[in-house]
Amino acid sequence: MERLQKVLAQAGVASRRRCEELIVQGSVEVNGKLVRELGTKVDPERDRIVVNGKPIKLERHVYLLLHKPTGVITSLSDPQGRRVVTDLLKGVKERVYPVGRLDYDTSGLLLLTNDGELANRLAHPSYEIDKVYRAWVKGIPSAESIKRLATGVRLEDGMTSPGRARLLKTSSDKQKAWIELTIHEGRNRQVRRMCEAIGHPVLTLERVRLGFLTLEGLRPGDYRLLTSEEVNKLKRGLQQRKQAKRGPL
Numbered sequence: 001m002e003r004l005q006k007v008l009a010q011a012g013v014a015s016r017r018r019c020e021e022l023i024v025q026g027s028v029e030v031n032g033k034l035v036r037e038l039g040t041k042v043d044p045e046r047d048r049i050v051v052n053g054k055p056i057k058l059e060r061h062v063y064l065l066l067h068k069p070t071g072v073i074t075s076l077s078d079p080q081g082r083r084v085v086t087d088l089l090k091g092v093k094e095r096v097y098p099v100g101r102l103d104y105d106t107s108g109l110l111l112l113t114n115d116g117e118l119a120n121r122l123a124h125p126s127y128e129i130d131k132v133y134r135a136w137v138k139g140i141p142s143a144e145s146i147k148r149l150a151t152g153v154r155l156e157d158g159m160t161s162p163g164r165a166r167l168l169k170t171s172s173d174k175q176k177a178w179i180e181l182t183i184h185e186g187r188n189r190q191v192r193r194m195c196e197a198i199g200h201p202v203l204t205l206e207r208v209r210l211g212f213l214t215l216e217g218l219r220p221g222d223y224r225l226l227t228s229e230e231v232n233k234l235k236r237g238l239q240q241r242k243q244a245k246r247g248p249l
């Protein structure tokens with residue numbers, strides 16, 4: 001048995017909070033009876049749940065790891081007709097959404113799922129899930145600049161939260177460098193703006209890790225389903241972080 005608002009959110013009706021409002025305002029029926037109590041438990045497999053007269057549709061949760069190539073937008077459709085990430089997911093029937101976004105010019109790891117609750121938690125900075133990026137930048141950042149990336153850079157939408165940064169390698173002509181940056185936020189074009197702010201614009205950007213998930217075995221354009229062990233590990237890790245702040249993710 002599960003809480004009604006959780007089942008509604010999982011069925012994609014709306015966010016958990018909005019689903020609570022729908023219940024309280026009397027838009028939800030369970031087995032033909034109006035339910036307004038938030039604590040109500042239901043069996044999503046057996047109970048007939050109706051929102052504003054429409055039965056909810058429960059989908060099997062799927063979790064996909066895509067190696068997004070550059071030249072594809074992280075969106076479900078594009079009015080300009082550019083390639084979108086879901087074009088790469090041939091054979092996936094479920095309606096999955098990206099967890100966070102990668103720019104058109106950024107490649108790398110993108111998780112897609114129809115599990116709204118897991119997606120919200122993973123994307124929320126308070127869970128401090130590592131998002132690890134490798135950036136090929138112009139010039140060679142000094143130790144001081146690398147430290148600024150890690151401790152916080154002032155952007156027009158405020159200081160970035162602390163993360164980690166290191167210089168990986170410099171080009172033989174000493175004109176460019178690879179840096180690795182670990183952040184927990186997901187602001188628009190954040191890594192590009194951080195590097196720009198320290199005077200080293202990004203030439204190439206790739207996300208290589210999200211929590212414990214990596215791109216291992218996936219070529220650009222390829223995707224795979226997460227294994228049930230990986231899904232359980234993600235859920236356990238998020239639950240532990242909720243309770244104790246830090247955990248194995």
Ligand code: URA
Nearest residue numbers: 102103106189191192
């Ligand atoms: N930061 C960026 O600048 N771009 C991305 O795609 C992801 C993080």
